Amino acid sequence: MARLVLKFGGTSVADPERIRNAAERVAREADAGHEVAVVVSAMSGVTNDLVRQVAAISPLYDAAEHDAVVASGEQVTSGLMALTLQQLGVPARSFQGWQLPIRTDGTHGRARIRQVESGALRSVAAAGQVAVVAGFQGLSPDGRVTTLGRGGSDTTAVALAAALEADRCDIYTDVDGVYTCDPRIVPRARKIDRVAFEEMLELSSQGARVLQTRSVAMAMRRGVRLQVLSSFEDAPGTLIVGEEEIVEEQVVTGVAVSREDAKVTLTGVEDRPGVAAAIFGPLADAEINVDMIVQNVADGGAHTDITFTVPKTDLDRATALLREAALAFDSLKPDPNVAKVSVVGIGMRSHAGVAQRMFATLAARGINIEVISTSEIKISVLIAEEYAELAARALHTAYGLDGDD
Ligand code: ADP
Ligand code: ASP
Ligand code: MG
Numbered sequence: 309m310a311r312l313v314l315k316f317g318g319t320s321v322a323d324p325e326r327i328r329n330a331a332e333r334v335a336r337e338a339d340a341g342h343e344v345a346v347v348v349s350a351m352s353g354v355t356n357d358l359v360r361q362v363a364a365i366s367p368l369y370d371a372a373e374h375d376a377v378v379a380s381g382e383q384v385t386s387g388l389m390a391l392t393l394q395q396l397g398v399p400a401r402s403f404q405g406w407q408l409p410i411r412t413d414g415t416h417g418r419a420r421i422r423q424v425e426s427g428a429l430r431s432v433a434a435a436g437q438v439a440v441v442a443g444f445q446g447l448s449p450d451g452r453v454t455t456l457g458r459g460g461s462d463t464t465a466v467a468l469a470a471a472l473e474a475d476r477c478d479i480y481t482d483v484d485g486v487y488t489c490d491p492r493i494v495p496r497a498r499k500i501d502r503v504a505f506e507e508m509l510e511l512s513s514q515g516a517r518v519l520q521t522r523s524v525a526m527a528m529r530r531g532v533r534l535q536v537l538s539s540f541e542d543a544p545g546t547l548i549v550g551e552e553e554i555v556e557e558q559v560v561t562g563v564a565v566s567r568e569d570a571k572v573t574l575t576g577v578e579d580r581p582g583v584a585a586a587i588f589g590p591l592a593d594a595e596i597n598v599d600m601i602v603q604n605v606a607d608g609g610a611h612t613d614i615t616f617t618v619p620k621t622d623l624d625r626a627t628a629l630l631r632e633a634a635l636a637f638d639s640l641k642p643d644p645n646v647a648k649v650s651v652v653g654i655g656m657r658s659h660a661g662v663a664q665r666m667f668a669t670l671a672a673r674g675i676n677i678e679v680i681s682t683s684e685i686k687i688s689v690l691i692a693e694e695y696a697e698l699a700a701r702a703l704h705t706a707y708g709l710d711g712d713d
Pocket of ligand 3: 520
């Protein structure tokens with residue numbers, strides 16, 4: 309007997325028929341003698357709709373009320389899933405985040421899980437029932453409902469798996485695993501059988517939304533065995549594993565595309581100590597995440613240009629803060645029409661020429677690189693948004709990742 313956490317994403321619970329399909333998978337695992345806990349997302353499209361409703365009433369919304377509204381999609385599906393399981397003869401009950409509780413910090417909209425109390429889940433399992441937990445939500449220190457950031461049900465599932473010391477956490481979704489690139493962007497992307505935690509962390513944080521980045525970080529830290537698989541097909545999925553379990557190390561394992569960031573360029577900034585702190589200090593204080601940064605070498609030494617990226621959703625706030633900051637510059641140019649394309653692979657540590665191949669491939673397509681950033685196992689470039697798909701496909705081919713159409 310194994311202890312499993314099964315998580316079903318939005319498309320897997322999009323209507324009563326799909327909830328039934330998901331419930332049948334749960335029933336199959338329970339019938340096989342496994343101890344099962346379930347995590348569900350809201351029906352696909354529902355969270356987006358709730359976010360729109362909040363913004364329509366109150367553009368500068370109260371974040372706690374935003375969460376009270378936006379968390380409701382998961383309440384519906386947890387109850388519907390428990391009812392469907394009961395119909396199939398599987399004793400089940402639903403839990404909201406606050407009922408366990410799943411304790412988080414108070415950062416509404418992207419709260420971090422601090423602790424999952426597993427007592428109630430263990431009692432339910434001991435009584436032979438299946439707990440169905442609403443994903444994406446938790447309880448703040450002052451007793452309010454919080455949400456964990458978009459895609460946060462993945463993190464709920466991993467947190468539960470860690471708290472229950474589960475043998476595996478299965479993430480059921482609308483693709484049958486992690487691919488070498490988003491198959492919607494690169495039709496010739498291939499399914500990867502095993503991917504290392506570190507690679508998955510980079511792929512997720514660079515735009516592969518199949519797993520929320522925080523869920524991968526938590527699984528890595530807490531040693532949770534994670535699998536991504538399809539709720540519509542009976543094929544084995546992708547296992548996210550420690551590096552020692554990767555048999556064949558690829559130089560580049562995957563390509564990721566992100567359209568989440570915008571570029572900001574400040575020209576004619578004084579070139580003296582303290583300038584970077586004057587620019588990035590106010591952004592950090594406002595919790596605006598800066599990702600890529602380049603500072604050009606100043607002509608003559610007096611002035612310089614600085615370019616960096618911030619989330620598109622924070623672009624207006626960032627430009628307003630910079631205009632108010634104690635900082636002299638010639639111009640401030642915001643540009644939301646950019647995309648970040650990244651190549652990721654643990655094999656990069658031991659191979660030279662990986663970056664050069666990327667630059668040459670993009671040059672051959674006439675694609676201009678605006679900003680570059682690297683880590684030990686990743687190279688990212690910022691390019692004009694209109695070239696994102698072309699770049700991803702060209703790089704996918706150049707690194708030998710293409711499968712059949
Ligand atoms: P869910 O609602 O089940 O959480 P998501 O939409 O969050 O599903 O994630 C699944 C989607 O992630 C897929 O439909 C796919 O388009 C996208 N995706 C992006 N990058 C990848 C990748 N490298 N491998 C697989 N899917 C990816
Ligand atoms: N329903 C939430 C979202 O759409 C959480 C999730 O699906 O993981 O972001
Ligand atoms: Mg998701």
